Amino acid sequence: MSTLTGLHEAMTHLDLAWSSADESGDLSRAQLIAVNDAIGVLQRRLDAVHVEVAAGISRESRAELGAGSLAKQQGFRSPAKLIAATTGVSTGDAQRLVKVGEATAPRTDLIGARLPAKYPLVREALASGGLGAQAAAMIVGLLDRCRVAAGLERIAEGERVLADKAQGLALDDVRKLVVRAEAWLDPDGVEPKEEERRSKRALTMFERDGMVHLNAVLDAETAAPVVTAIRGYVTAAFAARQDAPDPESADADRRTVPMIQADALAVFCAHVLGCAQRVPLAGATMIVRMSLDDLESGAGSATVDGVDEPVSVGAARRMAAGGGVVPCVLGGASEILDWGREKRLFTKAQRLALVERDGGCAMCGLPPEMTKAHHIRWWKRDHGPTDLSNGVLLCETCHHRIHDNGWEIHIDGGGALRRVWFIPPDYVDPARTPRLGGRARFDIAA
Numbered sequence: 001m002s003t004l005t006g007l008h009e010a011m012t013h014l015d016l017a018w019s020s021a022d023e024s025g026d027l028s029r030a031q032l033i034a035v036n037d038a039i040g041v042l043q044r045r046l047d048a049v050h051v052e053v054a055a056g057i058s059r060e061s062r063a064e065l066g067a068g069s070l071a072k073q074q075g076f077r078s079p080a081k082l083i084a085a086t087t088g089v090s091t092g093d094a095q096r097l098v099k100v101g102e103a104t105a106p107r108t109d110l111i112g113a114r115l116p117a118k119y120p121l122v123r124e125a126l127a128s129g130g131l132g133a134q135a136a137a138m139i140v141g142l143l144d145r146c147r148v149a150a151g152l153e154r155i156a157e158g159e160r161v162l163a164d165k166a167q168g169l170a171l172d173d174v175r176k177l178v179v180r181a182e183a184w185l186d187p188d189g190v191e192p193k194e195e196e197r198r199s200k201r202a203l204t205m206f207e208r209d210g211m212v213h214l215n216a217v218l219d220a221e222t223a224a225p226v227v228t229a230i231r232g233y234v235t236a237a238f239a240a241r242q243d244a245p246d247p248e249s250a251d252a253d254r255r256t257v258p259m260i261q262a263d264a265l266a267v268f269c270a271h272v273l274g275c276a277q278r279v280p281l282a283g284a285t286m287i288v289r290m291s292l293d294d295l296e297s298g299a300g301s302a303t304v305d306g307v308d309e310p311v312s313v314g315a316a317r318r319m320a321a322g323g324g325v326v327p328c329v330l331g332g333a334s335e336i337l338d339w340g341r342e343k344r345l346f347t348k349a350q351r352l353a354l355v356e357r358d359g360g361c362a363m364c365g366l367p368p369e370m371t372k373a374h375h376i377r378w379w380k381r382d383h384g385p386t387d388l389s390n391g392v393l394l395c396e397t398c399h400h401r402i403h404d405n406g407w408e409i410h411i412d413g414g415g416a417l418r419r420v421w422f423i424p425p426d427y428v429d430p431a432r433t434p435r436l437g438g439r440a441r442f443d444i445a446a
Contacts, residue, residue, distance in 0.1 A: 003048045003127055010045040010129065014038040030427075047133035048126040054083055054094070055101025096137040100126075103140045119143060121163040130167035135174045139166060142178050146185040158185050161444055169441070173365070176308050177442050183301040183310035184444045187294075190301040191312035194219065214265075220309040221318070224288075227307060232369045233264035238396070287355060287368070288316045305355060305368050346373035346391055354393045359439030362409075362420045363398040371395050376409045392420055410434065 017034040027035060061071035061079040076082040083094035104123035107115040117123045122139055125131040131139075139162045147155055162181055166174045183190050197219040204215045218226065237260045241253045255263070287305045294300030294313055302316035346354070355368045371393040377384030384390050389411050394402070402409065406425035413419055421434040 003045070003052055006127065006129055007042075007045040007049050010038070010042040014042050033428075041129050044126075044129045044132045047131075047136075048129070050087075051097055051101045051104060051126060051133055051136070053101075054079070054097040055105040057082060058098045058102055059105075096141075097133055100133055100136045100140050103144070104136070119159055121159050125163045125167060131163065132171075134171055135166050135169075138171075138174055138178045139163065142182055142185070146182060146189075149189060150185040154185060158444075165441070173441070177444075179308050180303070180310065180442055181444050183303075187300040190310055191314060194221070194312050194315060198222070220304065220307050220311050221315040224304040224307050224311075227367075228305075228369060229268060230261050230264045231367055233267065234260050235370050237263075242396075287352070289356070290316055305360065344379050344386060346386055350386070350388060350391065351393075353388055354391050357388075357418055357438055358393040358420060359442070360393060361395040361398055362392050362437040363394060363402070363422060365441075366395045368393065372399070374399055376411070389418070 014035070017031065017038045057070060058079045061069045061082070063069075067073075071077070071079045071082045074082055076085065080091050080094040080098055083089070083097060084091045087094070089097075100122075103118045104120075104126060106117055109115055119140060122131065122136050126133075126136055139159070142162070143155055143159055146158070150158065158181055162177065165177055169177065198221065200217060201219050201222050202215075202217050206213050216226075234257060237253065237255070244252060246252065288302050288311070289305070290302035290313065291300065294302070298313050301310040301312055303310050351373050354373055358368075358371075359365070360367045361371045372395075373391050374394050375382075375384045375386070376390050376392055379386070392409055392411075401407070402422075405428075408423040410421045410423060411418055412421065419436065419440045420438040422437050423432050423434050426432055
């Protein structure tokens with residue numbers, strides 16, 4: 001299917017979805033979803049056309065054409081300026097379109113023979129409507145940055161994984177995927193970047209209008225304990241709010257999340273000054289995970305639960321030396337990870353095993369300290385066991401969403417290969433196509 005044919009089909013689908021509205025123009029819930037899906041497909045198809053056009057404008061505006069450059073003939077100093085002015089996007093966005101277009105357009109060699117695109121799988125994903133231009137730009141940018149360090153074979157594998165996994169993800173999730181992929185493609189590049197970022201860490205304080213303003217810029221290693229502790233405090237505050245006898249009373253806790261985070265900082269500092277009482281953190285634990293090979297060799301990288309940016313092996317060792325870090329070796333020291341019907345609540349060891357598998361809320365991706373371990377088959381109603389194969393990490397919102405709206409959860413595989421799948425109800429998806437959840441959504445093949 002050509003790019004333009006795909007665009008015409010997407011426009012037809014949108015017309016059909018929109019024409020189903022009643023005379024007042026109101027859409028039912030099913031129609032809203034259909035129109036929204038059609039808009040998404042149309043946007044991605046349009047992106048594919050725009051990328052091809054941007055590549056063509058860039059080709060016809062190359063420097064060797066001099067005064068014959070298309071952009072200059074139209075009164076613009078560069079193809080990006082031309083595209084930005086005519087489409088209303090920023091020059092930066094236009095430059096990304098050009099970059100993606102050049103990276104995914106067919107090429108020719110010195111004698112004019114046609115060559116495949118630099119990144120043919122990204123081109124296919126764009127043409128099929130699986131990727132939008134912004135997601136493709138993130139992937140192309142990463143592959144270009146790591147091309148020399150990783151080598152062509154590893155870059156080709158990275159392109160395959162990213163072009164496949166990025167489809168169906170929101171742009172924020174694509175960004176997480178790209179961050180993890182960069183550490184996989186160029187593990188030796190993590191530590192130099194880390195040192196550069198660490199040198200930029202800063203905390204400034206000043207007073208204005210009767211308020212004290214704090215502005216913190218932290219590298220991943222410095223931020224990890226801060227983020228973990230504050231999120232744990234927020235979770236504890238919300239748990240206490242739910243357990244309050246009268247949530248509607250005048251004394252009820254009505255603080256916003258930013259307010260609670262500000263209070264958390266004040267409580268932590270007061271605790272350090274006085275050290276008289278324990279700070280409530282809802283069981284928050286900072287977990288740094290890495291492979292045994294990387295730990296022994298000193299190469300590669302590690303990840304911190306709740307922080308997207310990878311850290312170097314050296315940083316992981318320093319964090320472990322500082323204490324308060326749980327090693328990601330589960331099931332050791334005779335820990336029992338399956339309890340059957342002997343225990344109702346999941347143990348700390350089981351929860352850590354679930355964190356390793358799910359990475360946080362298996363449905364929406366909130367960090368581990370903002371989740372609880374839940375039985376998939378309920379303890380009381382279904383007589384479900386307290387086993388890893390019957391457990392899943394969910395935040396409070398997703399827990400209610402699943403139970404109230406008829407979603408189902410399925411665990412497949414065994415041991416480290418277990419994966420979580422969410423099966424939507426038929427009114428959401430008549431085919432009930434399973435949706436991958438948990439950490440597996442962002443795992444990069446090694």
